Amino acid sequence: MRISVQDAPFDLGQESADFAAGHRDMGAIVTFTGIVRDLPDDPMEAMEIEHYPGMTEKAITQIAEQARARFSLGDVLVIHRFGKLVPGEMIMMVATAARHRKDAFEAATFLMDYLKSRAxxxxxxxSASGAAWVAATDEDEDALARW
Amino acid sequence: MDIVYFAWVRERIGLPREVVETTAATVMDLVAELSAREERYAMAFSDISALRVALDQELSDFDAPLEGVREVAFFPPMTGG
Known part of the structure; x- marks a missing residue:
């Protein structure tokens, strides 16, 4: 299991290849990548991501451990960036390895749902019109209820 | 006790971290104490339902006791992912 909270960009191909290497008994690997999305009517100059150093790593580790306890997983990877990003840049990725695809897909969804509102x-x-904090949505919170 | 603020809570209060001498028994007591200090605190804490609290870097509740707690963090609902 690897958790990385970093300001530097990551290489999706390299991270995916490294994660996949050495898992001879895992038949399924799922990766999800989050990208900074531009605003449709108000072009975004940048997205700033603030975090709580110390708690962030602990919270993500707890979420990944819950995923491991709940699904049959061989391995988990979570990379999440902070700092200033521009549209099109990768913010974060998760990867899950399991013997079968159902656990790998479900664990990736579980990780994303929890990272969204518990990390x-x-x-x-x-943007040109100013700066605004992104508000959490009810859907984000509701997504946790299904687990 | 160390108190840390993030995102718009930090902006409204105007600082990221401070050390506070307090005898507050619970998070709610601490919020009341801070809110009574200055308008900017009262503004930041005006709607508790829009805030989250962590005690020693673990998510907690506003009615949680503060005994033994070293670091209290106030912030809006998280938007990771």
Whole structure:
């Protein structure tokens, strides 16, 4: 299991290849990548991601451990960036390895649902019209209820 | 006790971290104490339902006791992923 909270960009291909290597008994690997999305009517100059150093790593580790306890997983990878990003840049990725695809897919969804509203990150969108904190949505919170 | 603020809570209060001498028994007591200090605190804490609290870097509740707690963090709902 590897958790990385970093400001530097990551190489999706390299991370995926490294994660896949050495798992002879895992038949399924799922990866999800989050990208900074531009605003449709108000072009974004940057997205700033603030986090709570110390708690962030602990919270993500707890979420990954819950995923391991709940699904039959061989391995988990979570990379989440902070700092200033521009549209099109990769914010984060998760990868899950399991013997079968159902566990790998479900665990990746579980990780994403929890990272969204239980990992201490806050996003701020900066555009020509100003800067605004991204608000959490009811759907984000509701997504946890199904687990 | 160390108190840390993030995102718009940090902006409204105007600082990221401070050390506070307090005898507050619960998070709610601490919020009341801070809110009574200055308008900017009262503004930041005006709607508790829009806030989250972590005690020693673990998510907690506003009615949680503060005994033995070293670091309290206030922030809006998280937007990771």
């Amino acid at each position: 201490p990150f806050w996003k701020r969108e900066i």
